[in-house]
Amino acid sequence: MTYIRPKFRHPELPKNKLGYSVDFYEGALSTLCAGCGHDSISAAVVEACFDLNIEPHRLAKLSGIGCSSKTPAYFLSNSHGFNSVHGRMPSVATGANLANRDLIYFGVSGDGDTASIGMGQFVHAIRRNLNMVYIVMNNGCYGLTKGQDSATADEGSKSKAGSVNPFQAIDLASLSLELGAGFVAQSFSGDKKQLIPLIKAAINHRGFAFINVISPCVTFNNNPGSTKSYDFVRQHVEATATLDFVPEMEEITTNYNEGSTQQVKMHDGSSIRLHKIAQDWDPQNRISAINAIQKARSEGEILTGLIYIDEELGELHEVLQTTDTPLNQLTEEVLCPGSEALSEINAGLR
Amino acid sequence: MEPTDVNNPEYYHKVVDCQYACPAHTPVPEYIRLIAEQKYTEAYMINWESNVFPGILGRTCDRPCEPACRRGRVEEEPVAICRLKRVAADNKGDVKKHMPVAPFKPNGKKIALVGAGPASLTVARDLAALGYELHLYDEQKAGGGFMRSQIPSFRLPESVLDEEVNYILDLGIHTHFNTYVKSLKSLLDSDYDAVFVGSGAPKGRDLDIPGRQEAAANIHIGINWLSNVAFEHIHKIGKKVIVLGGGNTAMDCCRTSRRLGGEEVKVVVRSPFAEMKASPWEKEDAMHEDIPIMDNHVPKTFVVENGKLKGMTFEKVHAVYNDKGKRSLVPTGEPEVFVEADDVLVAIGQENSFPWIERDLGIEFDKWDMPVVNETTFCSTNPKVFFGGDAAFGPKNVITAVAHGHQAAVSIDLHCKGEDLNKRLSPFVNLVSQKMGIHEWSYDSAVVEDVRYVVPQADKKVTLKDRKKEVELGFDGLTGFKEAQRCLNCDMQTVFSESKCIECDACVDICPTACITFTENADDESDLRNMLKVPATNKTQDLLVSGVLPTKRVMVKDENVCLHCGLCAERCPTSAWDMQKFFYSVTKASKVCH
Numbered sequence: 017m018t019y020i021r022p023k024f025r026h027p028e029l030p031k032n033k034l035g036y037s038v039d040f041y042e043g044a045l046s047t048l049c050a051g052c053g054h055d056s057i058s059a060a061v062v063e064a065c066f067d068l069n070i071e072p073h074r075l076a077k078l079s080g081i082g083c084s085s086k087t088p089a090y091f092l093s094n095s096h097g098f099n100s101v102h103g104r105m106p107s108v109a110t111g112a113n114l115a116n117r118d119l120i121y122f123g124v125s126g127d128g129d130t131a132s133i134g135m136g137q138f139v140h141a142i143r144r145n146l147n148m149v150y151i152v153m154n155n156g157c158y159g160l161t162k163g164q165d166s167a168t169a170d171e172g173s174k175s176k177a178g179s180v181n182p183f184q185a186i187d188l189a190s191l192s193l194e195l196g197a198g199f200v201a202q203s204f205s206g207d208k209k210q211l212i213p214l215i216k217a218a219i220n221h222r223g224f225a226f227i228n229v230i231s232p233c234v235t236f237n238n239n240p241g242s243t244k245s246y247d248f249v250r251q252h253v254e255a256t257a258t259l260d261f262v263p264e265m266e267e268i269t270t271n272y273n274e275g276s277t278q279q280v281k282m283h284d285g286s287s288i289r290l291h292k293i294a295q296d297w298d299p300q301n302r303i304s305a306i307n308a309i310q311k312a313r314s315e316g317e318i319l320t321g322l323i324y325i326d327e328e329l330g331e332l333h334e335v336l337q338t339t340d341t342p343l344n345q346l347t348e349e350v351l352c353p354g355s356e357a358l359s360e361i362n363a364g365l366r
Numbered sequence: 367m368e369p370t371d372v373n374n375p376e377y378y379h380k381v382v383d384c385q386y387a388c389p390a391h392t393p394v395p396e397y398i399r400l401i402a403e404q405k406y407t408e409a410y411m412i413n414w415e416s417n418v419f420p421g422i423l424g425r426t427c428d429r430p431c432e433p434a435c436r437r438g439r440v441e442e443e444p445v446a447i448c449r450l451k452r453v454a455a456d457n458k459g460d461v462k463k464h465m466p467v468a469p470f471k472p473n474g475k476k477i478a479l480v481g482a483g484p485a486s487l488t489v490a491r492d493l494a495a496l497g498y499e500l501h502l503y504d505e506q507k508a509g510g511g512f513m514r515s516q517i518p519s520f521r522l523p524e525s526v527l528d529e530e531v532n533y534i535l536d537l538g539i540h541t542h543f544n545t546y547v548k549s550l551k552s553l554l555d556s557d558y559d560a561v562f563v564g565s566g567a568p569k570g571r572d573l574d575i576p577g578r579q580e581a582a583a584n585i586h587i588g589i590n591w592l593s594n595v596a597f598e599h600i601h602k603i604g605k606k607v608i609v610l611g612g613g614n615t616a617m618d619c620c621r622t623s624r625r626l627g628g629e630e631v632k633v634v635v636r637s638p639f640a641e642m643k644a645s646p647w648e649k650e651d652a653m654h655e656d657i658p659i660m661d662n663h664v665p666k667t668f669v670v671e672n673g674k675l676k677g678m679t680f681e682k683v684h685a686v687y688n689d690k691g692k693r694s695l696v697p698t699g700e701p702e703v704f705v706e707a708d709d710v711l712v713a714i715g716q717e718n719s720f721p722w723i724e725r726d727l728g729i730e731f732d733k734w735d736m737p738v739v740n741e742t743t744f745c746s747t748n749p750k751v752f753f754g755g756d757a758a759f760g761p762k763n764v765i766t767a768v769a770h771g772h773q774a775a776v777s778i779d780l781h782c783k784g785e786d787l788n789k790r791l792s793p794f795v796n797l798v799s800q801k802m803g804i805h806e807w808s809y810d811s812a813v814v815e816d817v818r819y820v821v822p823q824a825d826k827k828v829t830l831k832d833r834k835k836e837v838e839l840g841f842d843g844l845t846g847f848k849e850a851q852r853c854l855n856c857d858m859q860t861v862f863s864e865s866k867c868i869e870c871d872a873c874v875d876i877c878p879t880a881c882i883t884f885t886e887n888a889d890d891e892s893d894l895r896n897m898l899k900v901p902a903t904n905k906t907q908d909l910l911v912s913g914v915l916p917t918k919r920v921m922v923k924d925e926n927v928c929l930h931c932g933l934c935a936e937r938c939p940t941s942a943w944d945m946q947k948f949f950y951s952v953t954k955a956s957k958v959c960h
């Protein structure tokens with residue numbers, strides 16, 4: 017019996033600008049069930065970080081509890097990581113981000129972790145526009161605790177045991193739009209072509225970037241009648257657009273015909289190029305985005321792709337006007353300027 | 367592309383790189399696993415069935431399997447396939463009880479075999495149990511052909527050769543040693559039902575340059591000299607020796623010279639070192655015995671003084687390649703080089719020669735005076751006369767002679783039964799799932815990272831004094847086990863059933879060597895190759911292409927660097943991937959193992 021991933025890699029693996037090949041971004045061997053959608057998302061994260069030439073020590077992975085929240089162990093072994101308590105990842109992320117604004121914060125959560133126990137934390141992270149990526153690996157159930165319906169399970173969806181969910185689902189993408197998130201996307205674990213550029217764009221977005229990824233639980237929620245099974249999702253996804261993430265330095269050479277292509281410039285000079293499928297939708301208009309997602313829902317479809325983006329929104333540090341130097345780098349001298357400085361301040365308040 | 371036809375046994379056969387490259391298609395990974403399990407007897411028998419001379423080949427094979435070995439594409443060095451075979455031979459138990467036992471019920475047919483080299487011996491082994499009366503002729507005093515007369519004892523001990531030759535002779539073969547066949551016509555005129563010609567390529571090429579005649583006493587044709595040494599007609603050579611030629615014969619000549627009193631032995635070769643015909647390991651062994659190899663030297667004259675050889679002169683050249691990559695050796699213009707010598711061995715090639723075959727027997731000869739032989743049936747244009755080994759298509763090696771022998775035996779059997787030679791049985795194949803449970807396969811699927819182990823050698827001080835002392839000591843059991851574990855088990859096929867696939871990508875994500883891609887199909891193979899996760903640039907390796915999946919895509923697996931680790935199958939939630947053991951065995955004239 018063996019369950020060891022060989023060290024050998026394809027001898028012709030390409031290298032990125034830092035000289036690393038993709039295996040440098042891998043993590044430990046996954047212990048999730050064979051075929052779990054979450055593993056595909058991990059693989060997409062690995063690809064995205066490789067493509068973006070991210071130095072692994074510049075990224076911190078944060079998660080709560082659940083099969084989904086275990087995944088940070090399975091990608092980016094060379095990055096920082098914090099596996100927090102159930103539903104509490106946003107507070108840990110907030111603390112870490114405030115202390116060191118220089119890192120990329122990559123949060124991973126589940127639908128249980130986010131839409132039930134962690135809901136209170138989730139909404140406040142959006143409200144504050146915390147600069148982070150927040151991925152929900154959404155399988156409509158509590159995978160780790162054996163597949164109970166979660167708050168994102170669709171009404172009428174059938175569990176493996178045959179019970180039908182009587183409650184309405186919380187739609188996390190609509191909720192984040194409603195709460196004013198500046199980056200809202202939705203995707204499917206089985207569609208890396210879409211997921212990888214979305215993750216890249218989310219990492220490059222300044223502020224809270226939310227991606228709701230439908231990620232089938234093969235063990236507890238992949239049965240006929242489930243609306244989160246591979247088959248059901250494949251039959252019901254409807255993409256807003258196909259998209260490419262275009263890094264800053266890459267010149268745009270292809271000409272797309274007006275109207276069907278939209279270029280969204282990001283704050284750092286990179287951009288997202290969208291080849292639109294949904295014509296009456298404008299990803300830079302919140303009302304249009306809300307309409308598109310609601311319309312798809314009413315038709316029983318799952319709208320995927322980039323749904324809304326606002327590159328102008330100020331993130332938490334800008335709102336709070338914190339120093340450019342990360343707080344954790346400030347020395348005691350700077351933080352405690354001494355009694356003279358205190359007297360000056362006090363004098364100023366008189 | 368069309369879905370791959372995996373029902374064609376050659377598809378999976380090709381995935382087992384070593385077996386596919388082996389002329390006799392020895393089931394390599396199967397015997398390597400048996401060695402790891404210390405089942406040496408079984409490992410030996412698998413070899414014996416397939417290549418007839420495991421102990422001999424485990425020491426001397428040209429190893430076409432090793433350059434083909436997948437391991438060489440994944441890391442630096444292939445598995446030491448050849449030397450593992452020796453581990454089986456050295457440690458085996460009673461193998462005779464698994465071999466057929468004479469006497470066999472006669473079938474009334476009589477066959478003559480000319481030459482007792484590996485080709486004829488293979489024919490004899492395959493036909494004996496069927497009741498043929500087999501008459502083996504050789505001008506030498508014992509069987510083995512070139513394996514006895516050419517391959518020196520320090521590479522192949524006589525005891526090993528005798529043992530394996532005798533396994534065959536014990537099957538009731540009628541031997542006629544010390545008998546040169548002077549006329550094929552006389553054989554055909556006697557009551558033989560068929561004649562197999564396994565007479566090899568026994569003529570050494572000479573070098574006709576100035577001084578050749580005058581110095582004849584000290585100039586020897588390599589293969590004649592080696593056979594004189596082997597049969598103890600020659601016991602010594604001068605202190606200073608030049609060996610001309612860059613092939614394996616040259617390597618055997620120079621190393622033998624070192625053992626017969628040659629102190630300053632030099633190999634001089636026309637071509638650049640890297641392009642010499644000798645196997646890299648033979649060059650290494652020669653240099654290890656303090657034999658310099660002078661490359662880019664073209665022989666000009668034998669220098670004779672007072673009727674005695676003094677040495678040779680050479681012109682220095684360098685290789686120039688034209689647009690088509692064709693090489694020519696162009697003189698550098700430097701002064702000629704003189705090399706002193708007491709004796710010169712000419713090892714610049716061998717040729718076929720059939721002075722004993724009359725040209726009016728219905729056997730067609732081509733413009734190079736080679737018999738016209740069918741490459742599948744090994745039949746000449748005379749339906750009663752078959753050729754194999756070096757006699758068929760020129761000098762090759764032992765394993766090729768064996769492979770020819772198997773096919774010739776099938777043909778001779780068909781011929782004697784009055785059947786069509788082209789109605790040959792397909793190979794025996796078998797494909798069986800190896801799944802034993804979750805994460806549990808019937809083979810060691812873990813891929814070890816060890817680099818190739820080096821075969822230990824006896825001390826040079828000892829081996830150079832005794833031409834019969836074997837140089838290589840062979841792997842001990844533990845090292846043999848470790849080397850065996852390097853094998854990637856390429857016969858454990860990744861079998862894909864598209865009807866079970868739910869396209870969850872689990873296999874794509876887990877595969878360490880990025881073999882698997884789900885993609886839109888392409889009409890053209892080279893387009894599809896470029897669309898893969900890592901483009902499939904090694905065109906000698908096939909793509910496994912599935913039928914169309916529900917998302918309209920196809921699964922494409924590049925077989926090139928698959929580690930056969932089984933992770934795709936472990937990760938697949940629906941067992942759309944399965945690891946199945948593929949067994950492939952060339953059908954022989956008779957079943958020889960039990």
Ligand SMILES: Cc1cc2nc3c(=O)[nH]c(=O)nc-3n(C[C@H](O)[C@H](O)[C@H](O)COP(=O)(O)OP(=O)(O)OC[C@H]3O[C@@H](n4cnc5c(N)ncnc54)[C@H](O)[C@@H]3O)c2cc1C
Binds near residue numbers: 511546761
């Ligand atoms: C120096 C040297 C080293 C070699 N080393 C290796 C090695 O390490 N590994 C390897 O795989 N191969 C090696 N080879 C090649 C290998 O020996 C041959 O390819 C192989 O033996 C061919 O087998 P065969 O059955 O065709 O004939 P052979 O082995 O050549 O046997 C032919 C026999 O027929 C006999 N014969 C010929 N004509 C007649 C006749 N008219 N009547 C009676 N008898 C006759 C000959 O005496 C000879 O014994 C070496 C060759 C040489 C010259």
Ligand SMILES: Cc1ncc(C[n+]2csc(CCOP(=O)(O)OP(=O)(O)O)c2C)c(N)n1
Binds near residue numbers: 126
């Ligand atoms: C405070 C607390 N309450 C309950 C649990 C039990 N628990 C563990 S994981 C989990 C739900 C996980 O669901 P989700 O976030 O959707 O992750 P999945 O396993 O489906 O990926 C629960 C309720 C816990 N670990 N901690």
Ligand code: SF4
Binds near residue numbers: 049084235236
């Ligand atoms: S239980 Fe479900 S979510 Fe958890 S690892 Fe297994 S398939 Fe994935």
Ligand code: SF4
Binds near residue numbers: 384
């Ligand atoms: S790894 Fe093993 S099975 Fe594969 S080619 Fe090499 S020896 Fe043969």
Ligand code: SF4
Binds near residue numbers: 881
């Ligand atoms: S056995 Fe499967 S996972 Fe392992 S290298 Fe081959 S294709 Fe990849």
Ligand SMILES: [Mg+2]
Binds near residue numbers: 082084153155156157
């Ligand atoms: Mg869940």
